[in-house]
Amino acid sequence: MRADRAVAAEPADDEVDLAVEIFRLLADATRVRLLSTLRDGELSVNDLAERVAKPQAAVSQHLAKLRMGRMVTTRRQGNQVFYRLANDHVRTLVVDALHHAEHAAGGVPAHHAGGAR
Structure with missing residues:
Protein backbone atom coordinates (compact mmCIF):
# COMPACT_ATOMS: atom_id res chain seq x y z
CA MET A 1 0.00 0.00 0.00
CA ARG A 2 1.29 3.47 -0.83
CA ALA A 3 2.08 5.71 2.13
CA ASP A 4 0.16 8.69 0.70
CA ARG A 5 -3.05 6.75 0.36
CA ALA A 6 -5.58 6.96 3.18
CA VAL A 7 -6.65 3.71 4.75
CA ALA A 8 -10.41 3.20 4.45
CA ALA A 9 -12.11 3.24 7.84
CA GLU A 10 -15.03 1.08 8.79
CA PRO A 11 -18.30 2.77 7.76
CA ALA A 12 -20.23 4.62 10.41
CA ASP A 13 -23.49 3.09 11.63
CA ASP A 14 -25.60 5.76 9.91
CA GLU A 15 -23.81 5.07 6.61
CA VAL A 16 -24.51 1.35 6.94
CA ASP A 17 -28.16 2.10 7.69
CA LEU A 18 -28.39 4.28 4.56
CA ALA A 19 -26.72 1.58 2.46
CA VAL A 20 -29.27 -0.95 3.71
CA GLU A 21 -32.07 1.44 2.73
CA ILE A 22 -30.58 1.76 -0.75
CA PHE A 23 -30.54 -2.03 -1.12
CA ARG A 24 -34.18 -2.12 0.02
CA LEU A 25 -35.05 0.38 -2.69
CA LEU A 26 -33.26 -1.79 -5.24
CA ALA A 27 -35.19 -4.88 -4.10
CA ASP A 28 -37.97 -4.08 -6.55
CA ALA A 29 -37.88 -4.93 -10.26
CA THR A 30 -39.78 -1.82 -11.34
CA ARG A 31 -37.39 0.48 -9.48
CA VAL A 32 -34.34 -1.27 -10.98
CA ARG A 33 -35.91 -0.92 -14.44
CA LEU A 34 -36.61 2.77 -13.82
CA LYS A 54 -46.34 0.26 -15.96
CA PRO A 55 -49.19 2.64 -15.09
CA GLN A 56 -48.13 6.25 -14.58
CA ALA A 57 -49.50 6.30 -11.02
CA ALA A 58 -47.43 3.26 -10.02
CA VAL A 59 -44.31 4.74 -11.63
CA SER A 60 -44.87 8.01 -9.76
CA GLN A 61 -45.02 6.13 -6.45
CA HIS A 62 -41.77 4.27 -7.21
CA LEU A 63 -40.07 7.49 -8.27
CA ALA A 64 -41.17 9.19 -5.04
CA LYS A 65 -39.46 6.43 -3.05
CA LEU A 66 -36.32 6.69 -5.17
CA ARG A 67 -36.31 10.44 -4.67
CA MET A 68 -36.67 10.06 -0.89
CA GLY A 69 -33.72 7.65 -1.05
CA ARG A 70 -31.76 10.32 -2.95
CA MET A 71 -31.27 8.03 -5.92
CA VAL A 72 -33.04 10.34 -8.39
CA THR A 73 -33.53 14.08 -8.66
CA THR A 74 -36.20 16.09 -10.42
CA ARG A 75 -36.57 19.09 -12.67
CA ARG A 76 -39.90 20.75 -13.33
CA GLN A 77 -40.73 22.20 -16.73
CA GLY A 78 -44.22 23.59 -16.89
CA ASN A 79 -46.54 20.92 -15.58
CA GLN A 80 -44.12 18.06 -16.33
CA VAL A 81 -41.58 16.63 -13.92
CA PHE A 82 -38.40 15.12 -15.32
CA TYR A 83 -36.34 12.57 -13.41
CA ARG A 84 -32.64 11.77 -13.65
CA LEU A 85 -30.15 9.72 -11.66
CA ALA A 86 -28.85 11.65 -8.67
CA ASN A 87 -25.18 10.94 -9.46
CA ASP A 88 -22.73 8.58 -11.10
CA HIS A 89 -22.65 6.38 -7.99
CA VAL A 90 -26.27 5.41 -8.61
CA ARG A 91 -25.47 4.71 -12.26
CA THR A 92 -22.48 2.55 -11.28
CA LEU A 93 -24.50 0.68 -8.65
CA VAL A 94 -27.23 -0.21 -11.14
CA VAL A 95 -24.82 -1.14 -13.94
CA ASP A 96 -22.71 -3.28 -11.59
CA ALA A 97 -25.79 -5.04 -10.21
CA LEU A 98 -27.00 -5.86 -13.72
CA HIS A 99 -23.52 -7.01 -14.79
CA HIS A 100 -23.31 -9.21 -11.72
CA ALA A 101 -26.70 -10.70 -12.59
CA GLU A 102 -25.40 -11.50 -16.09
CA HIS A 103 -22.41 -13.31 -14.54
CA ALA A 104 -24.62 -15.20 -12.11
CA ALA A 105 -26.83 -16.41 -14.98
CA GLY A 106 -23.88 -18.29 -16.50
CA GLY A 107 -22.46 -18.23 -19.98
CA VAL A 108 -20.70 -15.22 -21.47
CA PRO A 109 -22.27 -12.01 -20.15
CA ALA A 110 -23.46 -9.56 -22.80
CA HIS A 111 -21.17 -6.86 -21.42
CA HIS A 112 -18.16 -9.13 -22.14
CA ALA A 113 -19.41 -10.24 -25.55
CA GLY A 114 -19.58 -6.71 -26.93
CA GLY A 115 -23.26 -6.28 -26.11
CA ALA A 116 -22.84 -3.86 -23.22
CA ARG A 117 -26.01 -2.10 -22.22
Whole structure:
Protein backbone atom coordinates (compact mmCIF):
# COMPACT_ATOMS: atom_id res chain seq x y z
CA MET A 1 0.00 0.00 0.00
CA ARG A 2 1.29 3.47 -0.83
CA ALA A 3 2.08 5.71 2.13
CA ASP A 4 0.16 8.69 0.70
CA ARG A 5 -3.05 6.75 0.36
CA ALA A 6 -5.58 6.96 3.18
CA VAL A 7 -6.65 3.71 4.75
CA ALA A 8 -10.41 3.20 4.45
CA ALA A 9 -12.11 3.24 7.84
CA GLU A 10 -15.03 1.08 8.79
CA PRO A 11 -18.30 2.77 7.76
CA ALA A 12 -20.23 4.62 10.41
CA ASP A 13 -23.49 3.09 11.63
CA ASP A 14 -25.60 5.76 9.91
CA GLU A 15 -23.81 5.07 6.61
CA VAL A 16 -24.51 1.35 6.94
CA ASP A 17 -28.16 2.10 7.69
CA LEU A 18 -28.39 4.28 4.56
CA ALA A 19 -26.72 1.58 2.46
CA VAL A 20 -29.27 -0.95 3.71
CA GLU A 21 -32.07 1.44 2.73
CA ILE A 22 -30.58 1.76 -0.75
CA PHE A 23 -30.54 -2.03 -1.12
CA ARG A 24 -34.18 -2.12 0.02
CA LEU A 25 -35.05 0.38 -2.69
CA LEU A 26 -33.26 -1.79 -5.24
CA ALA A 27 -35.19 -4.88 -4.10
CA ASP A 28 -37.97 -4.08 -6.55
CA ALA A 29 -37.88 -4.93 -10.26
CA THR A 30 -39.78 -1.82 -11.34
CA ARG A 31 -37.39 0.48 -9.48
CA VAL A 32 -34.34 -1.27 -10.98
CA ARG A 33 -35.91 -0.92 -14.44
CA LEU A 34 -36.61 2.77 -13.82
CA LEU A 35 -33.04 3.43 -12.70
CA SER A 36 -31.66 1.47 -15.62
CA THR A 37 -33.85 3.44 -18.03
CA LEU A 38 -32.54 6.69 -16.55
CA ARG A 39 -28.88 5.75 -17.20
CA ASP A 40 -28.93 7.59 -20.52
CA GLY A 41 -30.53 10.81 -19.26
CA GLU A 42 -33.62 12.39 -17.81
CA LEU A 43 -37.16 11.44 -18.73
CA SER A 44 -40.66 12.50 -17.76
CA VAL A 45 -42.92 10.30 -15.67
CA ASN A 46 -45.05 9.52 -18.72
CA ASP A 47 -42.01 8.50 -20.79
CA LEU A 48 -40.74 6.32 -17.96
CA ALA A 49 -44.14 4.68 -17.52
CA GLU A 50 -44.26 3.86 -21.22
CA ARG A 51 -40.72 2.46 -21.26
CA VAL A 52 -41.22 0.18 -18.25
CA ALA A 53 -44.78 -0.71 -19.28
CA LYS A 54 -46.34 0.26 -15.96
CA PRO A 55 -49.19 2.64 -15.09
CA GLN A 56 -48.13 6.25 -14.58
CA ALA A 57 -49.50 6.30 -11.02
CA ALA A 58 -47.43 3.26 -10.02
CA VAL A 59 -44.31 4.74 -11.63
CA SER A 60 -44.87 8.01 -9.76
CA GLN A 61 -45.02 6.13 -6.45
CA HIS A 62 -41.77 4.27 -7.21
CA LEU A 63 -40.07 7.49 -8.27
CA ALA A 64 -41.17 9.19 -5.04
CA LYS A 65 -39.46 6.43 -3.05
CA LEU A 66 -36.32 6.69 -5.17
CA ARG A 67 -36.31 10.44 -4.67
CA MET A 68 -36.67 10.06 -0.89
CA GLY A 69 -33.72 7.65 -1.05
CA ARG A 70 -31.76 10.32 -2.95
CA MET A 71 -31.27 8.03 -5.92
CA VAL A 72 -33.04 10.34 -8.39
CA THR A 73 -33.53 14.08 -8.66
CA THR A 74 -36.20 16.09 -10.42
CA ARG A 75 -36.57 19.09 -12.67
CA ARG A 76 -39.90 20.75 -13.33
CA GLN A 77 -40.73 22.20 -16.73
CA GLY A 78 -44.22 23.59 -16.89
CA ASN A 79 -46.54 20.92 -15.58
CA GLN A 80 -44.12 18.06 -16.33
CA VAL A 81 -41.58 16.63 -13.92
CA PHE A 82 -38.40 15.12 -15.32
CA TYR A 83 -36.34 12.57 -13.41
CA ARG A 84 -32.64 11.77 -13.65
CA LEU A 85 -30.15 9.72 -11.66
CA ALA A 86 -28.85 11.65 -8.67
CA ASN A 87 -25.18 10.94 -9.46
CA ASP A 88 -22.73 8.58 -11.10
CA HIS A 89 -22.65 6.38 -7.99
CA VAL A 90 -26.27 5.41 -8.61
CA ARG A 91 -25.47 4.71 -12.26
CA THR A 92 -22.48 2.55 -11.28
CA LEU A 93 -24.50 0.68 -8.65
CA VAL A 94 -27.23 -0.21 -11.14
CA VAL A 95 -24.82 -1.14 -13.94
CA ASP A 96 -22.71 -3.28 -11.59
CA ALA A 97 -25.79 -5.04 -10.21
CA LEU A 98 -27.00 -5.86 -13.72
CA HIS A 99 -23.52 -7.01 -14.79
CA HIS A 100 -23.31 -9.21 -11.72
CA ALA A 101 -26.70 -10.70 -12.59
CA GLU A 102 -25.40 -11.50 -16.09
CA HIS A 103 -22.41 -13.31 -14.54
CA ALA A 104 -24.62 -15.20 -12.11
CA ALA A 105 -26.83 -16.41 -14.98
CA GLY A 106 -23.88 -18.29 -16.50
CA GLY A 107 -22.46 -18.23 -19.98
CA VAL A 108 -20.70 -15.22 -21.47
CA PRO A 109 -22.27 -12.01 -20.15
CA ALA A 110 -23.46 -9.56 -22.80
CA HIS A 111 -21.17 -6.86 -21.42
CA HIS A 112 -18.16 -9.13 -22.14
CA ALA A 113 -19.41 -10.24 -25.55
CA GLY A 114 -19.58 -6.71 -26.93
CA GLY A 115 -23.26 -6.28 -26.11
CA ALA A 116 -22.84 -3.86 -23.22
CA ARG A 117 -26.01 -2.10 -22.22
